[in-house]
Amino acid sequence: MNFISAQDVFFDDKATLAMGAAFDEACGSLRRFARYKKVRELIAKRIIEAAKTGELDPDPPLFASDTGIWHR
Secondary structure (H helix, E strand, O other): OOOEEOOOOEEOHHHHHHHHHHHHHHHHHHHHHHHOHHHHHHHHHHHHHHHHOOOOOOOHHHHHHHHOOOOO
16 A cells, blocks of 8 residues: 655555545646646645545545635
8 A cells, every 4th residue: 555645644555646636626626726736725725625635535525615716
């Protein structure tokens, strides 16, 4: 099992896959705004913060309320 560190926080493979899916969906929903590095960094930071609390379900309505990233 691989672990990825984010500021002394470690995520297992399942968490990393869920975070990647959430990142991809957030970037896809933001379309052209996601091409900016600062926007992608903000998305990643918000996803990491949500994952630190144990939130791994990238369901957009729930995830949007937890992170403020996107709404559908």
